[in-house]
Amino acid sequence: MHRKGQGRSGGLGMDQEREIMDAYSEAVMHATQVAGPAVVQVRTQRAPAAFFGLVPPRQGLGSGVVVEAARGRIVTNSHVVAESETVEIGLQDGRRATARVLASDPGQDLAVLETHLGGLRQVELSTRPPRVGQLVVAIGNPLGLESTVTAGVISATGRSLQSPLGEMTDLIQTDASINPGNSGGPLVDSAGRLVGLNTAMISGAQGIGFAIPAATVARFLERVDGGQVERTGRSDRLYLGLSGVPQMLEDGSLGFLVLQVFPGTPAHAAGLEPLDVILSVNAEPVSTPEEIQAAVQRAGRRQVPVEVLRRGERLRVWVTPAALRG
The missing domain is CATH 2.30.42.10 (PDZ domain)
Known part of the structure; x- marks a missing residue:
């Protein structure tokens, strides 16, 4: 004979498993509801690669997240807006507008966009260090599919990657699915706070993605305010x-x-x-x-x-x- 809700082998019973799954779902939904409205789609156009404009401009697609609503500031990856002639953002409420690249640091793969749109929602940056095993939610526009949500955990911290400019250090590794178009989108905790900014994935593999920690993003924004980061160079x-x-x-x-x-x-x-x-x-x-x-x-x-x-x-x-x- 066994107690109600407890498996015969001493494991979790069906009721307990259901409660855990319900709590997990609630955490993911809450994080999405809090952070989702701050996520934007970023579309770019780059100059034609041929003379006389005979080749159409190259288009790019990524994500971004509003970090300062009052000033219309959005953070994204530098590689999302690199060499762009025009940048357009799209909000979850359907509004679209142009944006300008205010500052960019290719070495850290971070950039700040600025838009004139009002009524923006912003995300809060987490001040807590990321923890292995922590629940995280990735929000973005993978493959052009707007407002896509995937959940997972932080698999490791302190990772390093080779980027076009050299080494990116202190990255977060996550098994939350990150696909093309997710770049620049937020990785948030169960409270909807920004834990990291999605930056890279392993092509051909599943469950291995990387994000720039919120602390690095915060320092970058401080440098932008201090005039220490140039738009181009x-x-x-x-x-x-x-x-x-x-x-x-x-x-x-x-x-x-x-x-x-x-x-x-x-x-x-x-x-x-x-x-x-x-x-x-x-x-x-x-x-x-x-x-x-x-x-x-x-x-x-x-x-x-x-x-x-x-x-x-x-x-x-x-x-x-x-x-x-x-």
Whole structure:
């Protein structure tokens, strides 16, 4: 004989499981109701890639979140609005308006937009450090599907990724589904507070996404207010245009696992693919973002060989690093 609501093996009974699921659903719904109205769709147009405008402007799609309603300020990823000629935002209530890029820091993949629209709702930035196992909700516009919500947990903190400008550090890893178009959207806690800003995913894999912590976003906004971040600028730093993490191989050696290859970059032109493992750049063994950046800088703007392990086969591709255009 067993007590009502308790499994025969001492586990949770059906009533207890139902209560837990109801509490989980309530937490996700509450977070969505609080933060959802502050999430915006970000559409961009970039200059044509051909002469005389014979090729239509390239369009981009991402997400953003209102952080200062009174000043019409929205935070998003720098790569979402990079090189954009025009930026348009769309709200959940159906309103659309143009926005301008107020400031951008490609190194941190953060940007601030400014719009004239009134009646905005803003999200509160969490001041608590993210905790592994914490419930989080990702809100955004994946693949153009507006106001999409996915839930998961924080899988790890303090992660590092190789971005087009070098290394991004102290990132949050989450299993909440993040897809193209989610970039720049918020990762919120059960109270609807901003825990992080979605920035990257592993192409071809499920349950591995990354977000910039709210503390980093807050410091960035302080720098913008202090005039320490410019909207545009040029950098002599060279890049390949991919993100990734160190990867241990079967023989115990280390390589660099490619998570994402950014369109229109040297890595994309060379045919590098997500889930490739980079073994060396210009004959220099690499396994960390710092090593890749250093090898690229030493190589300069000339074609260099990149040794890659792809589905068990060793390949050599040739890449010409490029200077970042702010």
